[in-house]
Amino acid sequence: MAIRVTSPLTREEARKLHSGDSCLISGVIYTARDAAHKRLCELAAQGKELPLDVKDAIIYYVGPTPAREGQAIGSAGPTTSYRMDAYSPTLIALGETGMIGKGKRGPEVIAAMKEHGAVYFGAIGGCGALLSKCVKKAEVIAYEDLGAEAIRRLEVEDFPVVVIIDSEGNNLYETGRKTYLENFT
Amino acid sequence: MREISASQITDVVARLCVEANCHLPRDMKACIECSHDAEPWAPAREILERITENYRIADERCQPICQDTGVACVFLEIGQEVHVNGSIEDAVNEGVRRGYTEGYLRKSVVRDPLDRVNTGDNTPAMLYYDLVPGDALKITVAPKGFGSENMSQLKMLKPSDGLQGVKDFVLKVVEDAGPNPCPPIVVGVGVGGTFDKAAYLAKKALMRPVDQRSAEPFYADLEQELLEKINALGIGPQGFGGKTTALAVNIEHYPTHIAGLPVAVNINCHVTRHKTEVL
Ligand code: SF4
Numbered sequence: 001m002a003i004r005v006t007s008p009l010t011r012e013e014a015r016k017l018h019s020g021d022s023c024l025i026s027g028v029i030y031t032a033r034d035a036a037h038k039r040l041c042e043l044a045a046q047g048k049e050l051p052l053d054v055k056d057a058i059i060y061y062v063g064p065t066p067a068r069e070g071q072a073i074g075s076a077g078p079t080t081s082y083r084m085d086a087y088s089p090t091l092i093a094l095g096e097t098g099m100i101g102k103g104k105r106g107p108e109v110i111a112a113m114k115e116h117g118a119v120y121f122g123a124i125g126g127c128g129a130l131l132s133k134c135v136k137k138a139e140v141i142a143y144e145d146l147g148a149e150a151i152r153r154l155e156v157e158d159f160p161v162v163v164i165i166d167s168e169g170n171n172l173y174e175t176g177r178k179t180y181l182e183n184f185t
Numbered sequence: 186m187r188e189i190s191a192s193q194i195t196d197v198v199a200r201l202c203v204e205a206n207c208h209l210p211r212d213m214k215a216c217i218e219c220s221h222d223a224e225p226w227a228p229a230r231e232i233l234e235r236i237t238e239n240y241r242i243a244d245e246r247c248q249p250i251c252q253d254t255g256v257a258c259v260f261l262e263i264g265q266e267v268h269v270n271g272s273i274e275d276a277v278n279e280g281v282r283r284g285y286t287e288g289y290l291r292k293s294v295v296r297d298p299l300d301r302v303n304t305g306d307n308t309p310a311m312l313y314y315d316l317v318p319g320d321a322l323k324i325t326v327a328p329k330g331f332g333s334e335n336m337s338q339l340k341m342l343k344p345s346d347g348l349q350g351v352k353d354f355v356l357k358v359v360e361d362a363g364p365n366p367c368p369p370i371v372v373g374v375g376v377g378g379t380f381d382k383a384a385y386l387a388k389k390a391l392m393r394p395v396d397q398r399s400a401e402p403f404y405a406d407l408e409q410e411l412l413e414k415i416n417a418l419g420i421g422p423q424g425f426g427g428k429t430t431a432l433a434v435n436i437e438h439y440p441t442h443i444a445g446l447p448v449a450v451n452i453n454c455h456v457t458r459h460k461t462e463v464l
Binding site for chain 1: 254
């Protein structure tokens with residue numbers, strides 16, 4: 001049974017999620033990739049206000065394809081997360097509670113997640129057409145010049161993800177593979 | 186000499202960019218469905234079902250299978266008796282520009298790797314030319330996503346490393362990549378040639394259908410052996426565990442220097458796309 005998660009996500013709620021949990025996210029999430037993360041962290045370093053409220057925010061690592069008429073968004077699956085590793089600890093310290101992407105995370109990100117209480121969700125990579133159906137509304141709120149990499153505010157409904165790394169550092173990439181190998185080899 | 190106009194090339198490239206991005210090749214679909222039936226791990230089967238559902242939606246809506254609609258790799262096999270009236274390079278780039286703009290595809294190319302300003306139309310294409318006998322022009326468009334491209338590696342092995350060295354390196358690259366390149370993956374291997382030739386062969390290997398083994402029995406067996414070894418690693422679809430880590434291993438080889446054994450491994454994802462047309 002999938003767990004329903006509402007976004008914004010408080011630290012308290014984030015801490016209740018466990019590695020391996022299937023979740024359906026509904027509410028407001030934000031998109032950002034490498035270029036947007038870089039700008040956000042530069043602003044943070046200068047002590048300036050960010051164009052989005054990172055407190056309790058879930059950030060989705062995605063650069064969608066352009067929407068056709070009548071669509072909220074084009075194809076919108078996750079991008080590889082490790083490219084955001086240099087920036088995530090800063091955003092987590094500022095209040096980010098969830099990240100959606102695919103692939104491994106570095107030790108500095110996991111340490112920040114454990115310290116502050118944040119989770120790393122995985123969406124299925126390469127399923128952008130399927131995932132786009134869960135996005136009901138999309139609006140560029142910053143860095144329009146970055147095109148696909150601009151920051152968008154998304155309204156999502158039952159967006160399917162799995163908790164890969166929880167706030168205690170448990171990691172599905174390690175446990176899933178181990179369990180499979182123990183059972184089938 | 187047979188005349189082919191630049192505008193004909195542009196039209197074909199534009200159409201192939203859209204078709205390749207929205208419709209997964211039939212051999213890939215069949216291979217994913219087969220792997221699903223052979224997958225013993227229920228969570229892995231579920232992911233393979235979502236993947237199947239995704240390409241069906243893409244087919245129906247003519248929507249990109251994946252949001253990373255890639256850099257456009259364009260392979261041209263040009264018959265020696267063909268004369269193209271106009272610049273081939275410009276014709277291809279105009280096709281990419283049109284395909285990516287009119288087809289609602291993502292523009293993912295930056296004009297300079299260090300200043301990183303987006304070109305806005307996904308040009309330039311990565312062009313590969315081959316001169317062949319005859320008067321035909323064969324165009325293959327293969328949009329290449331970078332989640333998997335970034336997980337590719339090349340190594341100049343020593344001749345003494347031999348066959349075992351090649352096998353170990355391929356397995357190491359897949360292990361290093363883990364969940365990052367959206368497994369199940371397709372593994373393109375280039376063995377021999379020079380530093381750059383090996384990389385080219387690895388990319389070219391990805392153009393071969395996944396249900397077609399090397400024409401040479403030795404390499405066909407090696408492909409099969411490597412596929413089995415990769416699928417014994419347990420990485421599984423999306424890296425959540427399972428048998429289906431790779432769908433195929435395709436190897437291309439070429440003569441090389443007495444002192445060398447170059448091996449390149451080009452990783453592709455379960456959205457291995459390409460579409461060909463012959464003019
Ligand atoms: S690796 Fe392939 S499936 Fe994954 S995001 Fe990139 S193009 Fe899409």
